[in-house]
């Protein structure tokens with residue numbers, strides 16, 4: 001098996017003052033996998049995605065990404081350049097005036113030259129079928145449009161893996177179907193938190209169910225899938 005993009009090794013974590021959510025948690029995301037994280041509200045799905053990107057720090061164990069253990073903020077800054085996160089609420093991810101400004105923000109911030117940023121922004125909007133939204137005011141978009149634009153802000157950076165927090169939550173049926181179509185086409189490994197049984201059935205190669213109450217994880221099924 002090829003080397004995992006992301007790995008939790010014996011991770012233990014509790015929020016300050018809260019009960020343990022994870023104790024000796026292990027999970028590896030291989031380059032050809034799309035792993036679904038399920039479990040009741042409060043079981044730690046979002047927490048796990050935040051641990052993966054160093055937004056929270058484990059009390060024990062290690063997070064490895066892109067081939068090495070990651071501990072410091074500098075380590076995780078590098079991880080966050082290569083592993084995207086689609087937030088549960090798109091309004092948390094979009095803060096510019098127009099769609100193209102939002103999509104170009106990350107690459108500009110990394111110091112890419114203007115021509116490269118503009119070309120890449122146009123390309124990703126085209127790839128996701130939202131070229132017509134380019135100059136539109138972000139706050140006027142529908143929830144479904146916002147979710148695809150938020151996805152564009154992550155994909156524009158050409159991530160090597162993508163984490164998604166309840167990507168279909170709050171979307172109507174047609175927006176959900178469109179997002180699913182896009183995610184199926186992506187050729188990068190995914191780790192996504194969701195309650196959406198259809199999304200799991202059609203996208204996941206493996207499902208990890210986080211337990212309520214008892215810290216830990218249970219693997220439900222594995223289905224072969226290759227990029």
Ligand SMILES: Nc1ncnc2c1ncn2[C@@H]1O[C@H](COP(=O)(O)OP(=O)(O)O)[C@@H](O)[C@H]1O
Nearest residue numbers: 015016018021040041042043044045046047048
């Ligand atoms: N910043 C925080 N401080 C304290 N407790 C938190 C924090 N974030 C989440 N929690 C608690 O941790 C548990 C897991 O939350 P979360 O990871 O958001 O679960 P899920 O995404 O599965 O619904 C919940 O009980 C939640 O209230």
Ligand SMILES: [Mg+2]
Nearest residue numbers: 045046047193
């Ligand atoms: Mg959550």
